[in-house]
Amino acid sequence: MYILGIETSCDETAIGIIDENLKIYANVIYSQIKEHKIFGGVVPEIASRKHIEKIKILSEEAFKLANLNVDEIDIISVTQGPGLIGSLLVGVNFAKAIAYALEKKLYFINHIEGHILSVFIENSVDFPFLSLVASGGHTNLFLVKNFGKYNLLGKTLDDAAGEAFDKVAKMLNLGYPGGPIVEKLAQNGDENSIAFPKSFIEKDNFNFSFSGLKTAVRNFIAKNKEFKIEDVCASFQKSVADVFIFKISEAAKKYNVKNICFSGGVACNTYIKSRINEFCINNKLNFYSPSPIYCTDNGVMIALAGLQHYKKSPDFKFKLSANAHSRLSNL
Amino acid sequence: MIHKIIIKNLKELENLSKNIAQRCYGGMFIGLIGDLGAGKTQFTKFLVKNLDGNINDVVSPTFTILNEYDTKTFKVYHFDLYRLNSIDELEEIGYKDFFFDKDAIIVVEWIDRIPECVPDKYYLIKFKFVDNNPEWREIELREV
Numbered sequence: 001m002y003i004l005g006i007e008t009s010c011d012e013t014a015i016g017i018i019d020e021n022l023k024i025y026a027n028v029i030y031s032q033i034k035e036h037k038i039f040g041g042v043v044p045e046i047a048s049r050k051h052i053e054k055i056k057i058l059s060e061e062a063f064k065l066a067n068l069n070v071d072e073i074d075i076i077s078v079t080q081g082p083g084l085i086g087s088l089l090v091g092v093n094f095a096k097a098i099a100y101a102l103e104k105k106l107y108f109i110n111h112i113e114g115h116i117l118s119v120f121i122e123n124s125v126d127f128p129f130l131s132l133v134a135s136g137g138h139t140n141l142f143l144v145k146n147f148g149k150y151n152l153l154g155k156t157l158d159d160a161a162g163e164a165f166d167k168v169a170k171m172l173n174l175g176y177p178g179g180p181i182v183e184k185l186a187q188n189g190d191e192n193s194i195a196f197p198k199s200f201i202e203k204d205n206f207n208f209s210f211s212g213l214k215t216a217v218r219n220f221i222a223k224n225k226e227f228k229i230e231d232v233c234a235s236f237q238k239s240v241a242d243v244f245i246f247k248i249s250e251a252a253k254k255y256n257v258k259n260i261c262f263s264g265g266v267a268c269n270t271y272i273k274s275r276i277n278e279f280c281i282n283n284k285l286n287f288y289s290p291s292p293i294y295c296t297d298n299g300v301m302i303a304l305a306g307l308q309h310y311k312k313s314p315d316f317k318f319k320l321s322a323n324a325h326s327r328l329s330n331l
Numbered sequence: 332m333i334h335k336i337i338i339k340n341l342k343e344l345e346n347l348s349k350n351i352a353q354r355c356y357g358g359m360f361i362g363l364i365g366d367l368g369a370g371k372t373q374f375t376k377f378l379v380k381n382l383d384g385n386i387n388d389v390v391s392p393t394f395t396i397l398n399e400y401d402t403k404t405f406k407v408y409h410f411d412l413y414r415l416n417s418i419d420e421l422e423e424i425g426y427k428d429f430f431f432d433k434d435a436i437i438v439v440e441w442i443d444r445i446p447e448c449v450p451d452k453y454y455l456i457k458f459k460f461v462d463n464n465p466e467w468r469e470i471e472l473r474e475v
Contacts, residue, residue, distance in 0.1 A: 010394075048423075082395065086423065137394035158372055159391045167367050167393075211391070215368030219465040324395055 003075040005303025008091030009083025009111045013054045015062040016299030025066035027300045030054045048086030077306020080108035081326030088322035107309040109302050110328045118301035119261040119288045129259035134266035136162035139208045147308045154206025161266050164210035168217050182233045183269050189230030191238040198242050241275040261288045267295040334472040348377030358433040362442030365458030371440045405436045412441040
């Protein structure tokens with residue numbers, strides 16, 4: 001059985017092909033970051049236009065790599081939301097067209113579920129586990145009891161973690177996307193040089209807030225004439241990592257969970273990843289995080305989620321469309 | 332008509348939002364201007380909370396461009412033009428369906444990025460940082 005996964009929720013057009021044993025046949029991604037760089041962010045109109053240009057070529061490439069014909073696919077799964085509506089529609093309609101023409105099973109996947117399940121691409125993780133999904137558009141902490149059983153413990157109350165990286169980079173005139181640039185500069189900075197606020201460190205509350213941290217960085221830049229950009233990056237990054245670790249630690253205690261997963265674009269940040277890993281080792285917790293290629297948006301995680309949906313309900317779902325504010329519901 | 336006030340903390344921002352929330356009417360359009368971290372999203376959070384205490388999920392719309400909230404009285408469309416560059420891009424989203432909705436309150440962050448998108452009658456709120464007082468903001472309210 002072959003599963004095709006299609007992801008177009010933001011600035012990556014991505015196609016993945018896997019089989020029911022999670023063997024990966026293709027994982028192709030076209031990123032629009034170059035196109036977006038001059039604007040310092042994702043520009044939605046460009047995003048949807050580029051998806052239209054790339055999605056067919058990219059799928060052909062994926063099938064060539066997999067050495068498969070499109071009609072050999074058994075299941076098609078596509079990101080329904082959340083994301084940019086114009087971008088989502090490209091993927092959803094592309095998937096619908098294939099499913100309709102070839103009479104294939106079609107599943108609509110919540111983008112966040114894809115990120116939660118992305119840990120299964122390279123690891124087998126026992127339930128229950130905590131899943132921290134952090135990216136440019138999302139910051140969520142889930143207690144995952146099984147496939148399809150996601151208990152949202154907390155989310156950002158203002159800016160997403162990745163958005164904070166992008167905006168801090170913008171304030172320092174570093175370019176887009178902010179994550180990799182800030183991380184690179186931080187390597188040569190002193191993370192203890194500036195005490196930025198650790199937002200929302202309260203007990204029994206798993207929500208996040210990064211807006212205050214962003215403002216603190218802005219105020220620091222405005223107030224100080226001379227400073228090392230590297231120190232700002234390192235201190236800012238440390239604040240983000242400290243908050244993540246605090247929330248994970250509290251949630252792991254409260255729910256008595258031993259397995260910790262970290263995914264989404266921010267999980268590409270090796271500093272944050274190794275800080276969480278170190279925390280887990282010290283506290284006898286198991287830590288799982290996908291390789292960077294599966295942390296950023298990809299089609300394989302959507303295919304994997306599609307396979308789980310198929311196992312729960314092996315029938316067609318044709319009425320749905322894209323939903324920019326789609327909320328993750330349990331299966 | 333222009334009002335200028337200084338607010339010194341979040342409580343005072345909340346009071347301002349409450350004041351405005353009490354004067355909201357269907358079709359009211361509020362444009363927000365101010366640097367990153369000046370308080371645009373925070374203001375909107377307080378405004379929506381004062382329209383409906385049960386709504387606590389107002390977040391930055393930078394990623395999604397538009398967030399919608401159903402309060403007890405009005406629907407609130409919360410836009411963010413931070414990542415947009417022209418009226419054409421706004422057209423692409425079908426913004427007129429939202430901007431001219433007479434039953435909703437429309438709040439638009441970074442309105443200064445596409446100033447020509449405003450309706451005939453609107454309110455502008457400018458948030459300015461105050462030197463040497465990182466918590467303070469100078470707020471300029473303007474009715475156009």
